[in-house]
Amino acid sequence: MIKKVSFSYKVYDSLNDLSEPDKKLVLASDEILQKAYAIYSGFNVGASALLENGEIMTANNQENMALPSSLCAERVLLYYCRAHFPDLVVKKMAISVKALHAVIKEPITPCGACRQVMVEYERNQQSDITVFLKGEVGQIYELKSIGDLLPLAFKTDALKRH
Numbered sequence: 629m630i631k632k633v634s635f636s637y638k639v640y641d642s643l644n645d646l647s648e649p650d651k652k653l654v655l656a657s658d659e660i661l662q663k664a665y666a667i668y669s670g671f672n673v674g675a676s677a678l679l680e681n682g683e684i685m686t687a688n689n690q691e692n693m694a695l696p697s698s699l700c701a702e703r704v705l706l707y708y709c710r711a712h713f714p715d716l717v718v719k720k721m722a723i724s725v726k727a728l729h730a731v732i733k734e735p736i737t738p739c740g741a742c743r744q745v746m747v748e749y750e751r752n753q754q755s756d757i758t759v760f761l762k763g764e765v766g767q768i769y770e771l772k773s774i775g776d777l778l779p780l781a782f783k784t785d786a787l788k789r790h
């Protein structure tokens with residue numbers, strides 16, 4: 629037997645093609661990337677999250693000279709959301725990037741470690757998180773679920789949940 633996994637996503641040519649609330653969310657991730665602590669990579673990433681109460685939370689990547697101690701914007705953001713709003717569903721997220729030495733002309737997609745964290749967040753809240761992805765210029769992608777980004781994600785009942 630062969631099983632097939634596939635998904636589709638929307639592509640927008642410009643920010644102005646998004647609805648006003650979605651544009652606001654993407655602009656929030658665009659804005660917060662300016663404050664990223666990305667002095668080693670010169671690669672600024674901003675992330676924003678729309679909570680079910682309508683509030684938008686934002687965060688960015690945080691680096692350290694012990695490079696593996698750095699953390700991506702997506703995880704800084706979701707860990708903050710869980711710390712402060714553990715009972716609020718995250719409805720949508722946006723991720724924007726801007727590099728010091730290159731113009732990023734297409735969206736970047738979250739790294740594997742972030743996908744794993746994002747997928748657990750989505751599963752725990754039992755509701756999909758829509759994700760907008762944006763480079764410095766160019767098209768914007770809209771994915772309807774984090775699960776699409778990580779098919780066959782690690783999951784087990786063998787680890788006890790306390």
Ligand code: THU
Binds near residue numbers: 669699700702
């Ligand atoms: N980074 C993120 O913040 N999110 C991603 O999805 C990919 C990479 C950060 C980590 C590091 O600070 C810099 O971008 C270069 O990898």
